[in-house]
Structures are given as structure tokens and as C-alpha cells.
Amino acid sequence: MSWSGLTAIVAAAGLGAAVPDAWGGDLAEDGALVFARACVVCHAPGTPSTAMLQDRYKDSVPALLEERTDMTPEYVRSVVRSWRPRMPAFRPTEVSDEELAALAAYLTRNNRPRSPPDVTRQ
Amino acid sequence: MSEKDFSAALREFAQVVGSDWVLSSEQDLDGYCDEFGPYRGTPQEVIPGAAVAPDDTRAVQEIVRIANQYRVPLWVISGGRNYGYGGAAPRLAGSVVLDLKRMNRILEVNEQHAYALVEPGVSSMDLYNHIQAKGYKLWMDGPSPGWASIVGSTLERALGHGLLPERWNYQCGMEVVLPDGDLIRTGMGAIPGSQTWQQYKWGFGPYVDGLFSQSNLGIVTKLGTWLMPEPPATLFGIVTAPRQEDLITLIDTIRPLRLSGILTSAGFARIDPQGDGGATGRGGARATVSIYGPEKVIGAHWDQVQEICAVIPGVRFDVERYAAPYDTAPMSDLNKRRHCVMSMAERKSWDHGFMYLSHLVPFDGKAAWKMMQVFDGIYQQHGLRFRGGFSTGNSSRALMCSQRGGFVRKGDAEFNRKSMDLVRRVTVDGGRQGYGVYRITTVFMDEAMAAFDFNDGALRRFHETLKDALDPNGILAAGKSGIWPEYLRGSKS
Numbered sequence: 001m002s003w004s005g006l007t008a009i010v011a012a013a014g015l016g017a018a019v020p021d022a023w024g025g026d027l028a029e030d031g032a033l034v035f036a037r038a039c040v041v042c043h044a045p046g047t048p049s050t051a052m053l054q055d056r057y058k059d060s061v062p063a064l065l066e067e068r069t070d071m072t073p074e075y076v077r078s079v080v081r082s083w084r085p086r087m088p089a090f091r092p093t094e095v096s097d098e099e100l101a102a103l104a105a106y107l108t109r110n111n112r113p114r115s116p117p118d119v120t121r122q
Numbered sequence: 123m124s125e126k127d128f129s130a131a132l133r134e135f136a137q138v139v140g141s142d143w144v145l146s147s148e149q150d151l152d153g154y155c156d157e158f159g160p161y162r163g164t165p166q167e168v169i170p171g172a173a174v175a176p177d178d179t180r181a182v183q184e185i186v187r188i189a190n191q192y193r194v195p196l197w198v199i200s201g202g203r204n205y206g207y208g209g210a211a212p213r214l215a216g217s218v219v220l221d222l223k224r225m226n227r228i229l230e231v232n233e234q235h236a237y238a239l240v241e242p243g244v245s246s247m248d249l250y251n252h253i254q255a256k257g258y259k260l261w262m263d264g265p266s267p268g269w270a271s272i273v274g275s276t277l278e279r280a281l282g283h284g285l286l287p288e289r290w291n292y293q294c295g296m297e298v299v300l301p302d303g304d305l306i307r308t309g310m311g312a313i314p315g316s317q318t319w320q321q322y323k324w325g326f327g328p329y330v331d332g333l334f335s336q337s338n339l340g341i342v343t344k345l346g347t348w349l350m351p352e353p354p355a356t357l358f359g360i361v362t363a364p365r366q367e368d369l370i371t372l373i374d375t376i377r378p379l380r381l382s383g384i385l386t387s388a389g390f391a392r393i394d395p396q397g398d399g400g401a402t403g404r405g406g407a408r409a410t411v412s413i414y415g416p417e418k419v420i421g422a423h424w425d426q427v428q429e430i431c432a433v434i435p436g437v438r439f440d441v442e443r444y445a446a447p448y449d450t451a452p453m454s455d456l457n458k459r460r461h462c463v464m465s466m467a468e469r470k471s472w473d474h475g476f477m478y479l480s481h482l483v484p485f486d487g488k489a490a491w492k493m494m495q496v497f498d499g500i501y502q503q504h505g506l507r508f509r510g511g512f513s514t515g516n517s518s519r520a521l522m523c524s525q526r527g528g529f530v531r532k533g534d535a536e537f538n539r540k541s542m543d544l545v546r547r548v549t550v551d552g553g554r555q556g557y558g559v560y561r562i563t564t565v566f567m568d569e570a571m572a573a574f575d576f577n578d579g580a581l582r583r584f585h586e587t588l589k590d591a592l593d594p595n596g597i598l599a600a601g602k603s604g605i606w607p608e609y610l611r612g613s614k615s
Contacts, residue, residue: 041247041268041466049466081149083157091153091202091210092145093175093223093243 031106034099035066038090052086069111073104123193128171131192131218135174138184143175143224154202154219156209158475159565160530160538170197171216175224179299179343185220186341187303189597196220197599198341200242201271204278206478206528208564213601214610220341223271229344230320233258236349237294237320242273242342250464253349260349261285261462263292268464273345277335278561281513281522283459285350285387285414290335295319297344298334301593307344320346336561338599339592353414355445357424358460361409364436366393369407370487373512373521375430376409377485380514384423387412391521392511393494412460417445475530477545477565481557482520483512490521496555497525497548504544522560549573564601571604586611 035043042049043065054063062068077100083089095103136144145151154170161167176182189196197212198220204210212219226243231253238249247268253260263282265275272289279290286292295309306312308331311319323331334340363372372391379385391409411427413420428439442457450463458465483493490512498508510525528545531537542565549559549566553573562570574581585605589596596607 047466081153083152088157088203088205089153091173091221091223092150093143093221097142 027102027105028109029106030099031102031104031109034095034103035106038095038099039065039103042087049086065107067110068107071107071111073101073108076100076104076107123195127192128194128216131188131194132172132174134188134192135185135218138181138188139174139176143177145173145175145221146171154199154210154212154221156211156564158205158530159209159211159563160475160477160542161565162475162530162532164535168211168213168215170212170219173219173221175221177224179225179297179305182220182222182225182299182341182343183303183305186299186301186597189218190302190595193595194218194597195600196597198222198338200274200277200342201245201269202274203267203269203271204274206476206563207278207561211564212599213564213567217600222273222341222343225343228252231256231258231260231349232320233260235321236260236351237346238262238272238349239295239320239344239346240272241344242271244272245269246272246275246464247466259352261352262347262349262464263287263462264289264464266459267466269466272347273342276345276347277337277342279335280561282462284412284462285353286348286462287387287513289347292348293331293345294321294323294348295346296331296334296342298340298342300340301595301598306340320348333588336603338602338605339588341598352446352448353416355415355417355420355443356448356461357413357420357444358442358457359411359413359424359427360440361411361427361431361434362438362440363407363434366406367491368434368437369393370491371434372407372409372431373485373487373490375433376411376427379423379427379430380485381519384426385411385413387414390511390513391490417443474532477528477530477541477563478561479525479528479545479548480560481523481525481548481552482560483523483557485514485519485521490523493523493557496557497523497552500547500551501527501544503547504540506544523557528563567601568604 044050045064050063057063061070079087080090080095080100080103132144132146150173151170154173155167156162174185176185186196188194195214195217197214197217199210200222202210202221202223210219222242224243225241226248227241228244228249229239229241231238240249245268246262246264249262249272250268253262263284263286264270264272265280265282270280276289276293281287282289295307295311297305297307297311299305307319309319309325310316310322312325323329334342361372369391376385376391391407393407413423424441431437444461448461450458450461453461455465481493483489494508501508506527508525510523512521512523514521525548527548529541545566546569549562549569550573558573559570571582582604589605590608593607596609600607600610
């Protein structure tokens with residue numbers, strides 16, 4: 001499916017206006033489309049999956065994945081590709097490696113950049 | 123098949139689909155397992171050798187020709203989420219999974235004639251979202267959750283929950299790659315330029331679509347499915363009776379309504395184990411009916427249901443009514459399904475696993491009651507009690523008994539062994555008493571098919587005759603529905 005084919009699905013999911021300024025640039029915007037197609041059905045507000053995450057994390061991290069600021073691209077890739085309790089693995093034919101990279105960029109777009117090491121301290 | 127031939131086949135697959143879409147790493151193959159099956163993580167687990175993912179029908183044909191050349195066994199998946207029935211895993215270890223998920227085009231949605239033509243990778247959610255985005259006043263139905271492939275779930279004859287529950291009944295026309303790589307279109311689609319491919323099922327001559335359902339005689343690459351215009355109103359009625367034995371009367375009183383066309387959509391009947399004789403409204407037996415159409419018409423139908431069921435002492439009626447435009451957002455998950463809203467809301471616990479069990483019984487109260495007693499006897503021998511209910515789609519004149527058995531616990535071999543014993547006993551002993559399954563996990567397909575043994579297994583022999591003629595090299599989905607290619611027949615079946 002081409003990227004343009006995802007547009008209608010984004011509109012239906014009501015995410016058209018919610019794509020943030022891309023910390024990752026265009027890749028994160030593309031990742032928003034991937035999220036809308038493959039993830040939002042389970043990870044939208046009010047879904048059983050979001051409720052499960054709320055119960056698991058309490059308030060230590062947001063239950064909504066799009067509000068997380070602590071995930072890494074490696075973690076996102078690992079979760080998507082492996083079987084987890086309550087979440088199946090997504091094959092490359094469902095979320096391609098390219099789409100997964102974009103999704104990881106989107107879900108980590110709000111991460112605070114790490115401070116560079118203080119080289120003045122010896 | 124030698125390793126040399128297998129490797130050569132994979133190289134040729136890569137020339138067709140690109141090397142990115144020939145998948146063989148350990149992580150890749152982990153996606154083609156039966157995650158919720160009883161053998162997951164055990165030595166008995168069936169592991170594929172690789173996967174190949176084409177993007178179009180031409181590529182599927184090429185892959186099939188290569189598979190024939192090297193005798194590579196293929197196992198076909200559309201969406202690969204056949205949970206409770208085998209998932210994406212093959213029956214024959216080392217098979218190459220032909221993953222059709224990349225073929226995910228919605229080829230047509232025709233609002234005037236209420237149908238869609240889709241490729242195998244299109245899920246129910248995909249089509250539902252597309253219909254919503256376009257603003258079509260069309261409803262579709264399907265199994266939950268909504269990530270199931272429309273093609274896959276239709277070919278499996280899976281059931282929905284609302285207006286068009288028997289999805290197979292609404293299939294109209296398909297395109298199929300045969301095991302030798304040839305390509306056919308069924309029904310009116312065999313006429314080039316036909317405008318009725320998705321409007322008239324039968325075509326001319328033998329009706330062949332059923333050969334590709336729950337089968338390994340061809341690879342469906344396009345499938346037509348009927349949708350329905352949005353109904354002006356909906357009504358969901360619950361008929362509750364105080365005694366569990368009232369189930370017999372409930373079924374028998376609903377049957378004429380079903381036969382006359384007053385009740386046409388999904389309905390369910392079950393006993394309530396916690397029944398208290400109706401004191402708090404929770405009865406010993408309960409039937410739910412879904413009625414769709416103009417408000418006056420469905421109101422009259424519900425009046426008819428109440429009039430006929432009034433013969434049951436202590437019966438009570440509850441009803442919910444809705445009218446277009448439907449605000450489904452605040453509805454319960456059950457009512458969303460009844461309004462044909464595709465969602466992921468209905469998911470079993472994914473911590474462990476399950477093997478679905480569903481048998482057919484006549485639409486007759488005493489027959490249904492007897493079936494429950496028979497199966498309850500088997501469950502009790504396993505320290506359990508029968509829990510289940512009876513459902514009816516709008517084309518079947520039988521009841522389908524879906525049971526809550528066949529649970530799987532990850533990592534608990536002893537529990538899973540007992541669970542498999544239960545499923546095997548219900549399948550085999552149920553078969554001996556005339557109860558066949560409508561669908562079953564790959565683990566028990568041979569046992570399920572063995573029950574269909576009229577005339578010393580004539581139906582199985584017929585399947586095998588077709589298999590040998592269409593797939594002489596036995597490359598396609600070996601073992602699906604108990605149909606094995608000739609070279610494996612002695613050792614596997």
C-alpha cells in the first residue's frame with residue numbers, strides 16, 4: 001500500500017490534525033500514519049489495551065503510547081516484532097521495516113534529547 | 123527435497139518478489155507460528171522453513187510455478203491471524219509460508235450494488251475504515267477482532283455478529299491461482315468485462331467457489347463480498363426464561379420465526395449457569411435476537427417474537443432499539459458488534475491460548491439439549507462442565523454450538539495435554555454421535571475430517587481425487603482440512 005493510501009484512514013481515525021512537529025522530521029510524520037493504520041485501533045483512548053497499560057503502569061508513564069517520552073527506537077521495534085502478553089507480533093508484511101522505523105521515530109519524537117557529556121569535568 | 127533445491131527455490135522466489143520479501147531469519151519465522159496453540163514452544167511445534175510475500179497475482183503464479191519445479195511445500199495465509207485455529211503456522215514442518223498480506227488493495231466498493239472486491243491482505247478494519255472515510259451508507263460484518271483478513275475469514279467460513287453473520291454466504295466471485303500456476307475467475311468473472319462478477323454467484327456450469335473454502339486446492343487472490351445498505355433501525359431483544367430446560371422451548375419457538383424470514387440475522391441461545399429462576403432477571407435460559415430494518419417492520423417482528431414466546435411460563439423480554447443515524451461510540455462492545463462496527467474490542471486474553479470448538483446440531487430444542495448432555499458427559503470426565511451456547515446465522519438452518527473448552531496455558535505441558543485430550547474426545551466422540559465441526563484448529567483437522575466418513579470415507583477420497591488432479595506435486599497447504607497430497611498420505615493421515 002502506498003503512503004497516500006493511508007491518508008483516508010488517518011482522516012477516519014481523526015488524527016489528521018494531531019500530527020506533531022516532527023522531532024524526527026518527515027519520518028515521524030510518516031510514522032503517525034503507520035500508527036493510525038496499525039496501532040490506534042488498540043492504543044486509542046478508552047480501548048482495553050490502553051486500560052491495561054494504565055493498570056500496569058499506574059501513573060509512572062502515560063498509558064497512551066503517543067504521549068510517552070521514554071521509549072527508544074529499539075524498544076519499539078522489539079515490541080512490534082515479538083509476541084507479548086496481550087499483543088501479537090507484527091510481521092514485516094504487516095508493518096514493514098521501513099514503516100517500523102517511521103513508527104519508532106513517531107513514538108520517540110517527544111523524547112528529550114540526551115545532554116552531551118560534560119567534557120570539562122575530568 | 124534437498125537443502126540445495128530449497129535454497130535454489132528461495133533464490134528464485136527472491137527474483138520474483140525481491141530479496142526483502144523472502145523471509146528466513148529466526149525472528150521473521152517467529153511471526154509464522156501458532157502462538158496460541160498447544161504446541162507452542164514444545165518439540166511438537168511446527169516451524170516453517172521460510173516465508174515469501176508477493177505483491178500481486180502474477181507474482182503468486184510465478185511462486186507457485188517455482189514451488190512445483192523444486193517440490194517446495196507452500197502454506198498460504200491471507201492475514202495470518204487465524205487465532206484459535208492454527209494461526210499462521212503450517213501443518214507440514216519446513217513449508218514456505220506464502221504470506222499474502224502485502225496484497226492489500228481494496229479494488230472496488232460499489233455503494234449502489236453494495237459489494238466490495240478485495241485482495242487477501244485487506245482486513246475487516248481496513249475495509250470498515252475505508253467505508254467510513256468515504257461516507258458510504260454500507261454495513262459489513264465479520265468476526266472479531268477486526269484485524270482478520272476478509273478473504274481469509276470468508277474462506278474459513280468464519281461468523282460475524284450482526285446483519286450478515288455468515289460471511290461465506292455473502293461471498294460472490296473470486297480469482298484463484300491454481301496449484302499449477304494457472305489463473306481462473308469464478309462465476310460471472312470468467313466472462314471478460316462482466317459487470318456481474320460480484321452480483322451473481324453461480325455463473326454457468328459447476329459452481330466451484332466452495333472448492334477453495336477451508337481447502338488447499340487453490341490460492342484466492344481476489345474475493346467479492348456483499349455488503350448491506352445501512353438499515354434505518356435496529357432492535358436487539360433478549361428473551362429470558364426461568365429454567366435451564368426452557369432452552370428447548372426457546373429454540374423451538376424461535377425456529378419458525380427463523381424459517382419464515384422474520385429473524386434473519388445473528389441470534390444466540392444459551393443456558394445461564396447462574397440462573398436464579400428469574401428472581402433478578404437472570405434466567406435459566408436466554409435467547410438474543412437481532413432485527414434490522416424499517417422501524418415499523420422490526421417492531422412488528424419483535425411483537426411476533428413476544429407473542430410466540432409468551433407460551434413459556436415466567437418468560438420476560440428486554441429490548442434495546444436504535445435508529446439511524448447511529449451514535450456507536452458510547453455503545454457497549456456487544457452492541458457495536460451488532461451494529462457491524464469493526465473493532466479490536468473483543469479479544470480473548472492473549473496471555474495464554476485457546477482451541478475453538480464449534481459443532482453443528484439441528485435447529486431443534488431437544489436435539490440441542492441432548493447435545494449439551496453428551497458433551498457435558500465428556501467434559502465431566504475431564505473434571506470440567508460444559509459451557510457454551512447456540513448461535514444461528516441468517517443462512518444456516520442448523521444451530522452452531524460453540525463451547526468454552528480447549529484452553530491453552532503457555533508453558534504448562536500437562537494442562538495442555540489434558541486440554542488436547544478434551545478437544546480430541548469432543549471431536550472424535552462427537553463425530554461418532556453425528557456431531558460434526560464447522561471449523562477446527564490445524565492440530566485436529568485429521569480427526570475432524572475422520573468424522574465425515576459416510577461410505578467408508580468417500581468424501582475424503584473425493585477431496586483426495588481433486589487434490590491429486592489439481593496438485594499432483596502436492597505443493598499447496600498439505601494437510602489443510604485433513605487433505606494430504608499423495609506422497610504424504612500414508613504417513614500423515
